[in-house]
Amino acid sequence: MNKQNRSTGLPANAEGAPLNEESKSNLILDKKLSRRDMLRLTGATSLGLLLGGGGVGGIMAARNAVAEPTVTSDADSIPFYGSHQAGILTPAQNFIYFAAFDLTTTKLADVKKLMQAWTTAAASLTTGSLIGNVNDNPNLPPSDTGEVDGLNPSRCTLTFGVGPSFFDNRFGLSSKRPTLLADLPAFTGDNLDPKWCGGDICVQACADDLQVAFHAIRNLARIARGTAVLRWTQEGFQRTGTADPKGTTPRNLLGFKDGTGNPDTTNEAEMNEVVWNNSSDGPSWMSGGTYMAVRRVRFRIEVWDRSSLSDQEATFGRYRHNGAPIGAKDEFDDLNLKAADASGKPVIPPDSHSALAHGDGTVKMLRRSYSISSGLDIATGQLDAGLLFISFQRDLMKQFVAIQQRLSKSDRLNEYMTHTGSAVFACFPGIRKGGYIGEALLG
Numbered sequence: 020m021n022k023q024n025r026s027t028g029l030p031a032n033a034e035g036a037p038l039n040e041e042s043k044s045n046l047i048l049d050k051k052l053s054r055r056d057m058l059r060l061t062g063a064t065s066l067g068l069l070l071g072g073g074g075v076g077g078i079m080a081a082r083n084a085v086a087e088p089t090v091t092s093d094a095d096s097i098p099f100y101g102s103h104q105a106g107i108l109t110p111a112q113n114f115i116y117f118a119a120f121d122l123t124t125t126k127l128a129d130v131k132k133l134m135q136a137w138t139t140a141a142a143s144l145t146t147g148s149l150i151g152n153v154n155d156n157p158n159l160p161p162s163d164t165g166e167v168d169g170l171n172p173s174r175c176t177l178t179f180g181v182g183p184s185f186f187d188n189r190f191g192l193s194s195k196r197p198t199l200l201a202d203l204p205a206f207t208g209d210n211l212d213p214k215w216c217g218g219d220i221c222v223q224a225c226a227d228d229l230q231v232a233f234h235a236i237r238n239l240a241r242i243a244r245g246t247a248v249l250r251w252t253q254e255g256f257q258r259t260g261t262a263d264p265k266g267t268t269p270r271n272l273l274g275f276k277d278g279t280g281n282p283d284t285t286n287e288a289e290m291n292e293v294v295w296n297n298s299s300d301g302p303s304w305m306s307g308g309t310y311m312a313v314r315r316v317r318f319r320i321e322v323w324d325r326s327s328l329s330d331q332e333a334t335f336g337r338y339r340h341n342g343a344p345i346g347a348k349d350e351f352d353d354l355n356l357k358a359a360d361a362s363g364k365p366v367i368p369p370d371s372h373s374a375l376a377h378g379d380g381t382v383k384m385l386r387r388s389y390s391i392s393s394g395l396d397i398a399t400g401q402l403d404a405g406l407l408f409i410s411f412q413r414d415l416m417k418q419f420v421a422i423q424q425r426l427s428k429s430d431r432l433n434e435y436m437t438h439t440g441s442a443v444f445a446c447f448p449g450i451r452k453g454g455y456i457g458e459a460l461l462g
């Protein structure tokens with residue numbers, strides 16, 4: 020085993036003194052290094068240097084002697100690499116920190132470098148490793164901000180996508196924009212605030228610990244400095260796994276189980292039908308990817324809290340206590356939209372949220388939403404709370420837009436909410452070890 024300097028944790032010589040550059044190179048050439056060793060050896064150098072092919076990176080390339088960074092997987096760690104990105108079919112973690120970025124560069128090469136640097140960082144962040152070195156140089160800012168030092172990965176996932184604006188004329192990529200990726204049309208009742216809309220790039224950070232999710236976005240934003248800036252962020256939560264060890268369907272802030280009608284994420288055929296793009300859907304760089312719709316929705320909580328239980332249940336078309344469709348017994352019973360009472364009146368109101376969203380049952384989407392609470396609206400004294408609605412689908416128009424058009428016109432729920440933010444993103448296919456985020460598009 021390598022000896023380590025006790026105060027810095029860096030690889031050391033037999034006397035415990037830090038290694039000089041030659042010794043570092045020898046160590047690299049002689050032995051396979053763990054990712055952590057490699058990052059430590061780079062000392063105070065930035066992540067960029069690692070990627071630049073110089074120094075340690077250059078040696079690695081020259082001798083081809085060092086394996087890929089090791090990414091471990093245990094109960095708290097969700098693999099970052101794979102055929103699809105994590106954070107889509109992954110059972111929802113307790114928290115989200117969602118971030119939309121705008122690019123400040125006009126050079127495609129910078130964008131590519133950013134994606135490469137983010138890939139390296141994301142592989143560390145999702146395994147609970149610190150970014151870069153061990154913060155040992157007192158004369159430089161630490162390469163990792165430090166707030167997750169000693170924490171486990173908390174099932175952190177980072178999901179990356181690009182918005183329609185990514186394909187404008189800045190980078191010469193307009194011919195690569197999928198026709199399925201376009202800004203959403205205006206919907207009846209929209210009350211969108213530009214401060215929660217759009218973005219060239221999105222990063223969805225989810226984790227069972229909010230500090231872990233926050234740390235991921237904070238450090239990705241640091242790495243992006245000079246190339247991209249944060250445009251908007253939104254944090255969100257669900258009941259935690261500790262509060263609900265059985266992992267029942269989470270309830271939204273209106274008190275109803277939310278997610279019951281989702282397709283089965285363990286059914287591969289269904290996911291291929293509903294979520295994943297294939298080569299017949301559009302450009303090959305999106306094959307294995309998916310489209311994300313994000314809507315920041317504010318609830319009129321105070322109005323909702325004054326409405327009767329029967330009104331609330333008619334609004335969703337489901338019972339509040341167990342989430343079953345009105346007239347049915349169990350949460351996962353089918354929605355029978357044809358059932359009528361003795362007077363011929365539909366048991367489930369046709370303008371209820373579930374009835375309208377379900378339609379004829381042929382169009383589905385995968386919802387992965389989080390509750391949000393952003394303090395008080397000081398103008399009204401009311402809670403600024405609601406839902407960060409997120410859905411993944413193969414086709415935004417045929418799925419999200421088709422359903423949202425029905426909802427926006429007649430949903431009973433509209434009385435109790437308003438959409439304040441909106442964005443769509445093409446989420447890349449999975450990242451292969453040795454590759455980088457968006458490689459098929461940018462490579």
Ligand SMILES: C=CC1=C(C)c2cc3[nH]c(cc4nc(cc5[nH]c(cc1n2)c(C)c5CCC(=O)O)C(CCC(=O)O)=C4C)c(C)c3C=C
Binds near residue numbers: 271281337372419422
């Ligand atoms: C355009 C898509 C949808 C938006 C926007 C949306 C907003 C929204 N939904 C809830 C709460 C619930 N939604 C439920 C079901 C449901 N919602 C959508 C789509 C959108 N919802 C679909 C496709 C479905 C499933 C319909 C089906 O086939 O059964 C439910 C019922 C329980 C469940 O199935 O999850 C609730 C509750 C809120 C609060 C909201 C506000 C932004």
Ligand SMILES: [Fe+2]
Binds near residue numbers: 372376
């Ligand atoms: Fe819904």
